[in-house]
Amino acid sequence: MDPIIILQAGVASGTVLLFATLGEVFAERSGVMNLGVEGMMLIGAMTAFSVTSATGNPWLGILVAMIFAGIISQIHAFIVITLQADQVVSGLALTFLGTGISLVLGEGLSKAGTVSLMPNFSIPLLTQIPILGPIFFTNQSVLVYIGYLMVPLAWYYINRTRPGLHLRAVGEYPSAADALGINVFRMRYMYVFVGGMLAGLGGGTLSLAVAPGWFSELTTGGQGWIAVGLVIFAQWDPVRAAIGSYAFGALRRLILDIQGPLLLFGFDNPFYYNPYLGFFLQMLPYAFTVIVLVIGSREAIRKRIGAPAALGNPYIRGERGK
């Protein structure tokens, strides 16, 4: 029950959520809501583990996982961008499809034994920083460090670059963007693909770093859905997405560790003496997601900020408004 260890492991497990959430931020900023994150993460986790187990190269595993999840995301893109179908239903269908495909292709993979994982290392110097050093920079997976880099890059890209401006324009006011010569359809396809790749990276982070292995649907256990919820909490901002993801990662870790010690704050630990109470702890991440949504929604109403204006609407050339 060392808080440093919990936070250190929490950052690692939060990285999974971070990648998936960032990916969904990109897709939703372009105006496409993709509820298939859970399915794409499963595809990513299965592919990364499977390829690594076959080739022994975890980097190749992660790469193929990202590409495969990206390709799967294009099914959703085609249905909602070109065929203009309802994004909610199509995203759900993608989760079903991704789950089904990963179960079929991952058959027997749970018995594959151990594979080589993504490397862990400490950053020299930075690890000396009190508190922050051990939490963030000591013996973390290379993917965790990639996550640190990705947050400011994503923020900068969205808010300070020209392609980022186009991305926001497409999500807020596609017909105006179109009039300026931005290809709305191509942009949306592209960012759904980015979202798929990042969800695949999140899945790969699970199966090759945070919780190595393939445990069919239990591999993700609803983390893709938590990521979709975090996007709303994050108000479509990468930095807030990172805060939310790491907080949730730490919570997941705390739930595991709190059942260990005999004493908790000097009292008998109820979770140790009655392990069935652990089921209530298991509810916490999901209950917190709902609470976070309540807070996020209220704040969004109060500040009048929130979803990209065109989120969820197909863009139909020549139609007025939107």
Add this chain to the structure above:
Amino acid sequence: MTESILKKRRGAWRIKLEPRLDEPPAWFPAAVSMGAIVVALILGGVIIALVGGNPFLSYIHIARASFGDVGVLSDTIVKATPIILAALACSIAFRMKLWNIGAEGQFIMGAFGASAVVLAPIVPAEASRWLFIPVMAMAGMAAGAVWGFIPGYLKAKFNVNEIISTLMMNYIAVAWINFWIFGVWSEGGFQMSPKFPEAAWLPRLSEYAKAIPFFRGLTTHGGLILGVLAAVVLWFIVYRSRWGYEIRLIGDNPHAAKYAGISITRNTIWVMMLSGALAGLGGMSEVSGVVHRLQTAPIAAGYGFTGIIVAWLAKLNPLVIILVSILFGALILAGREIQPSGIPKMIQGIILVCLIASDFLLRYRVTLARADVEE
């Protein structure tokens, strides 16, 4: 006005798309749905072949293992029963464009509510079936309605995205019944509650085999009657009642509904509760008609998720849901023996994807035209 979105050049030919201005003929949507299923089965077959299976044998196996004789047909109907109720639950919420993805959790809570009647116990063990079954059904519906009320209230008051909240409630429901199954009602440390007394079982056809020998060994139970009854009642609510009209209006045009003085807040909460109650009745039917005890795996088996696909495939029509549920019951029943075991789930996913894609054909007229003729 012609509007081209997909311009695929194939030599001199190209696909031309025009928005449909007129309603397509009545048979057309059904034909498109059937076409989508056929395409989905072909795609599924290709994937089965790719992973080294034989798609023809798989499909023949599914057909034979689910419709081959009266016995398996009865088992198919047993599998279809919880799907009917879960799909009805989804259909009424979807009708209002409320994306209740939580039928699974509401189903589980329904099973919990019904089980609590026996295990708490609320009704003494020596009571008759006439007391047990109605009380269990009410408790199941009440528990499901509570589980639907929470996301409904959050949606109505705080505008909380119901897709995510209902999904989170699914996971919470599983942890909740696990607590009771493992901790409180565990039978000798096993991960299941004690078996219910027979008075708490929904009657099966096989019980009447003495009077009607044909029924020997048939497992179809009274839950089917609950499901069909619920479908008929729901059909009347949706198509013949004022409330149903309000629900449909909100779904089609919330602004118009608002100006007509219909309360979206109140309807959101009521519809989510009705949806939860229907799914809860499904859970009661499963626990009382099939499992006869509270146990996680057979209760949280994904009926709530299959219900989403079935409701969509049936175009939210309660009576069509009964037929579609039987098809999916067959898929699930036969799928248990198919390897790899993920195939039924994958085929469900492919069917749903194809269905959603096929809706395009209802909105656009697709014709093949010579490019030079048009320009």
